[in-house]
Amino acid sequence: MTMAEASTLLTGRGLVESPRWHGDRLYFSDWTAGEVVAVDLAGRSEVVARVASLPLCTAWLPDDDRLLIVFSAEGRLLRREPDGSLVTHAELGAAGWNDIVADGRGNVYVNRVGFDPTAGQDVKPGAVHLAGPDGKVHEVADDIAFPNGMALTADNSTLIVADSYRHQLVAFDIDADGSLSRRRVWADLGEGTPDGICTDAENAVWYADVPNRRCVRVAEGGTVLDTVPLDRGAFACALGGPEGRTLFITAARWQGMTESEMVAPGSGQVLTVPVEVPGAGRP
Structure with missing residues (x-):
């Protein structure tokens, strides 16, 4: 099923990523400008924040x-x-x-990507780390060729990770201590190359x-339910809006990982598409 065309909410940006609905606004990152x-x-x-970092992804702490x-x-x-100040939450x-996602338990x-794609390095699998409420950071999953977007189901029981280079969504059970187990391929996407992801109800x-x-x-399993075609690359998506029935997409014209400017200047946009099924889980 192909849905209606996307509408433009904001344009003229750079490499836009990490859309997160919070309160009554969408928050996103412009990696090119180093801005949230x-x-x-x-x-x-x-x-709302300036951080000179590439990548530059965000997450909201639960009920905060x-x-x-x-x-x-x-x-x-x-x-x-x-008050707008930035402090260190954890040393990574x-x-x-x-990418980053926070569950409802802290x-x-x-x-973390295992190589530097912007320098043309050979592929080396990356991993997922847990930063617990105590501030300690440790690895909880490995062997993800290119870890990208992550999402949590609404009951905080499952973490889903986009593995862009293997064209898969990989799922893990979340144990009581935050560790991950029962790794499985949640969906094989064929030629699909997943970047940012989100879950619905x-x-x-x-x-x-x-x-x-x-x-x-x-x-789950990979059956395609809906498709929103675009005229440029889709980097990430999130569900939000007053009833959770707006799909927000960050998109830009892709030029290449090793190019001095990975997206065409000014081509970054935030797009919206109405959907029937509201968002659930995180982000």
Whole structure:
């Protein structure tokens, strides 16, 4: 099923990623500018944080107004306090950190790519790490060729990770201590290349796809339920809005991982598509 065309909420940005609905606004990252931006449904936007990091992904702590920001360049997880100040939430270690998601129990999952794709290095599998409520960070899953978007089911029982290079969504059970077990392929996507992902109330997953310039909704097992075609690469997606029935997509014209500018300048957009099934889980 192909859905209606996407509408443009915001344009003129760079490499836009990590959309997160919180309160009455969408928060997203502009990696090119090193900014975290909030935009309302009327298209009014403001910069809420500046961090010179690539990647630059975010997550909201549960039942809180504190935003977590992955400072990949320095291997730190930052926390934005209500007054706008940034403090260190956890020390992650060497650079290379990518996406992040926080569950409802204070566990924060951050994944790390095992090589530097911008330098043309050979592929080396990455991993998922857990930053617990105590601030300690340790690896909880390995052998993910290129770990990208992550999402949690609404009951905090399952973590789903996009493995872009293997064209799969990989799932793990979340144990009581936050560790991961029962690894399995949640969906084989064929030629689909998943980047950012989100879950909905029917336990389906939306994934953004850069090379195929689309957003796709799939059921467990990989059956395609809906497709939103785009004229540029889709980097990430999130469900939100007043009733959770708006699919937000961050998209830009992709130029290449090793290019000096990975996306065409000014081509970054935030798009919206109405959907029938509301969002559930995190992000």
